[in-house]
Amino acid sequence: MSEVFTDVDQTAVADGGLSGVMWDMDGTLLDSERMWDIAVRELSVHLGGTMTEDTRRKTIGASSPNALAIIFDSLGLEHHPDALAEAKDWMYSRVEELFADVGWRPGAQRALALVREHGLKTALVTNTERRLVDRALDRLGREYFDHAVCGDDVPEGKPHPGPYLRGAHLLGLHPSKCLAVEDSPTGAAAAEAAGCSVLVVPCEVPVPESPARVFRTTLDGLTGADLHDVWATGSRV
Structure with a gap:
């Protein structure tokens, strides 16, 4: 998988802390x-x-x-x-x-704005194909995302790490500098396998615990400090 990353990706490993947030869509941002x-x-x-x-x-x-x-x-x-x-x-x-x-998941709209306010790069990473994602972006707000990785953009979808590896590559970041926000076992497994820290906000089904995963019951009340703390917890694994 090393060929996925550019020189920028590789040098980013040693620089700074949390640099990007990658969002799942269904069940994480939208109540879809x-x-x-x-x-x-x-x-x-x-x-x-x-x-x-x-x-x-x-x-x-x-x-x-x-x-x-x-x-x-x-x-x-x-x-x-x-x-x-x-x-x-x-x-x-x-x-x-x-x-x-379709409506928002609790706290999701404010969380998107929060990430932008903190100057972090962002990508939407979803198994949903682009024909629906393009419609969803009108609801979510295209201005909140630097890139979108859809189910038909990659050879294999989640739980394969490919979608998150591509998302990090598009952001010019190493996955270890990214926080993924997920709601399902499939998505959490993909993000963790890619090397991201993972914030899990379960929606429909329970998600197994893992050292790289931090759990919240809702995105309501999420702060910038929370984002960095979750990333730091996962990055120590």
């Missing part, structure tokens, strides 16, 4: 997991079955290809490329319909 919940459950019906709670848990935070594979396996369906493509288009079209009503 419920929309995905509706869409994947309805997709299962569209495909001729029903979704179990265990299957739903497995899809939370997953990339689109992984989520569709989980759904198809749960329904005993073959992974035919045309069927997967049709299911993906159906799912995304349904989420687009629901997205008009």
Whole structure:
């Protein structure tokens, strides 16, 4: 993975402290997991079955290809490329319909502004594909992000570290100088594997503890000192 980083990335390791924040989107900044919940459950019906709670848990935070594979396996369906493509288009079209009503997660809007006020570089790093992310950025505020890494920008989505490695690369930072903010086990695993400190604010499912992870119940009340403290805790691991 070393080829991912530029010379700037490598020299950044020794300089300063927290330099960038990378945000997950669904369930972290936007209260959009419920929309995905509706869409994947309805997709299962569209495909001729029903979704179990265990299957739903497995899809939370997953990339689109992984989520569709989980759904198809749960329904005993073959992974035919045309069927997967049709299911993906159906799912995304349904989420687009629901997205008009998406709201913020508690404290998220203020947290985005806080990071900007402290002069930190920022990236949105999500498994959601760009067709939806472009719409979400209108709600989030494009001015809060220097870059966005979407699910269709990388060969493998979270829990693979690739999305966070790409985010750090675009920011010109080594991952060790970045704090990732996540809500799911999938996202936290990706950020940690990339070498980031991780702030976890669980949404739909519990997230396992780890030395590189610091937990909060909400982004409400987050301060600049909190950001640096969380990063420092993770960076000592």
